[in-house]
Every structure is written in structure tokens, then in C-alpha cells.
Amino acid sequence: MSDQLIANHPRSRPSDQVLIVSSLSSALGVIITQPLDVLKTRLQGPPILSANSSIGVLKTATALWSEVPSQNNLLYRLRAFWAGTIPSLWRSVPGVCAYFTTINLLQPSVPSCGSPALTSFALGFTSRCIVGTVLLPFTVVKAHAEAGLSQNRSTFVALHWIYKTTKLKGIYSGLLPTLARDSPYSGLYLLFYNQFKHLTVPKEIPQKNISTQLLSFCAFLAAFCATAVTQPADVLRSNRQLSVASTTHRMPWAQVLRETVRIDGITGLWRGFYLRLIRRSVFAVITWTLFDKIPISSQSSLPVT
Numbered sequence: 001m002s003d004q005l006i007a008n009h010p011r012s013r014p015s016d017q018v019l020i021v022s023s024l025s026s027a028l029g030v031i032i033t034q035p036l037d038v039l040k041t042r043l044q045g046p047p048i049l050s051a052n053s054s055i056g057v058l059k060t061a062t063a064l065w066s067e068v069p070s071q072n073n074l075l076y077r078l079r080a081f082w083a084g085t086i087p088s089l090w091r092s093v094p095g096v097c098a099y100f101t102t103i104n105l106l107q108p109s110v111p112s113c114g115s116p117a118l119t120s121f122a123l124g125f126t127s128r129c130i131v132g133t134v135l136l137p138f139t140v141v142k143a144h145a146e147a148g149l150s151q152n153r154s155t156f157v158a159l160h161w162i163y164k165t166t167k168l169k170g171i172y173s174g175l176l177p178t179l180a181r182d183s184p185y186s187g188l189y190l191l192f193y194n195q196f197k198h199l200t201v202p203k204e205i206p207q208k209n210i211s212t213q214l215l216s217f218c219a220f221l222a223a224f225c226a227t228a229v230t231q232p233a234d235v236l237r238s239n240r241q242l243s244v245a246s247t248t249h250r251m252p253w254a255q256v257l258r259e260t261v262r263i264d265g266i267t268g269l270w271r272g273f274y275l276r277l278i279r280r281s282v283f284a285v286i287t288w289t290l291f292d293k294i295p296i297s298s299q300s301s302l303p304v305t
Contacts, residue, residue: 019100021290026092029283034088035081036279038064040272041146044238057275067148084145087155091138095131102127121187128183136178137162137171143241176253177237181230188229193222220281227277232269234276235260 042060055063061081068077103123141158144150150158162170196218201210236256243251251259260268 019097022096022100023093025283025286025290026096027089029286030085030088030092031082032286033279033282034083034085036275036282037088037142038081038083038146040275040279041084041143041238041242042148043275044235044271045147045242064148080148083148083150084142087138087142087145087158090155091135091142095135098131098134099127102130121191124186125183128186129179132179132182133172133175136175139178139237140171140173140241143174143238147242149242173243174237174240177233177240181233181237185226185230188226189222192225193218196221223280224277227273227280228270231273231276235269235271 039057039060042064043057064080065077068080106123106126137159138155140162141150141155144158144162153161159171166173197210197215200214200218236253239256239260240251240253243256264271
């Protein structure tokens, strides 16, 4: 789902059309950007999987390309870069519908936090926590597939294998950093976006007269800052989930953090930052292209999150 979409156009379009467009944009975004996620996961995995430092994006991509036997054709090599697409779709597309449904269910019962922005942040944070927890097993399967650890198992066969091997602890590994990454992102994005817009746009200029280029620049800066703040949680999430495949049990958090920093240094906590930032930017472009086709309406039940 797009935080830019909701942040810039609050309560302006029919919620059913927003749901449809968000689902469609999520599906397209997953398919187009999956190679970035595959490279990011493989870039983050070596400290836990092989006790080696990450080797960089280019070498990671070259190694992935070389993994496929030479006798296989080009299509087989390209498919390796789209590993984990199915569990990604299972996580992303239902996640959009579940997210907005949860918001609509919780909205009447969430107490006011003193300001609309804080109330919306609390609502969005809570909704993301609920949806993220429910759909986390697909995130675990996705990480395994992207790292090449699924052994060509289908999504639900992989879920069964992980559950059989490590029970609920396995399919819910990485829950806390996943929530620490996803739940605050929307609120952080909105916070940074409004601040950058306040700094760059004169107060006397009406919202409708602000150039798209300036808003896009503010959106990129906000995404950059929000991604930077939440990236360590993404690295720890990947390593915790991959540790199940490498050791048949969940590695304690302290050990995950210690091993990552010991092998990769403190900068290892920001491995894959630019890949994740590019992925979010591409998602935003896809969402805006589709979202701007929705006719503006005076009614919408979607809050700013």
C-alpha cells in the first residue's frame, strides 16, 4: 500500500476504488520490484547463513545469475530473480484489503490522541500491527524463497515444512522487527513529508497550486528518511527469519545483532538500504499513475495514515 497515496490525498476519493487501485498497484509493484527484494535478502543474509560479510549488490546479482546451471536457458536464469513472488503477492495484495478493513473497523473505537495527525498515526500503527502479525508467515516463506532456501517448494508446502520443523516459533520468526519496520513507517513518512513540505513550500501557496515535482521531491526525501530509520529492523528481520533455515532453530535476538555487527560492522544494519528505497520509489510511481485516474469524490472513509 502507498503511504504517499494517503498522505497527499486524504479523504478525497471513494474508499472502494482506493482498495481496488491499491490492490492492483501492490500486485504490479511486487512483480516489477521483486528482483530488488531478492537481491536485498541475499545481500542481508550472508552474516547469518555463511558467517561471511556481504559482497555487494553487483557480485550478489552475478552470483545469483551463476547459480542456475549453464545448460538452462535465459528464462530459467531470469526466474531466479523473481523467487518469492507468490508469497509476496499473498502478503501484499490481501494485506491492502485487510489494512483498510481494519482501519474502518477500528476507527470508531480509537480515542482521540489530541491531534488528527497523532490519532491517524495511532490508527495506522495499530492496523499495521494486526495485519502484519496475521500475514507474517508469508513474509517468512518469502525470505526463504528469496535466499534460495525453499528448495522449489510451493508457498503452502513451505509453510507446512517450516511449521513442521520449528512450529509456530518458525513461521512467526522476525515478528518484532517486522512490526518495528512496517508499523512506524507510515507515521514517520507522514511526519517527514509534512515537515519537508512546510520547509519548501511558502505558506501563501494553495495546496492545489503546488507543483507535482516539488511534492515528489518532498515525498522522496520523506521516504529516504523513513527508510533509513527503519532499515536496521529490516536487516534483523531477514537474518532472524533466515536463521531458522540455517540452524533449525531461531537464533536469539542478541546473537542475531551481535553476529551481524561482528561480521559486517555497524553498517551491516543498513545493508540493502538503497534497494529498499528504490523499491518503495517504484511502488510510489506505480500507485500514483493508477491513483490519479480515480475521480475525486467528496466522501471517503480512509484516514490519513
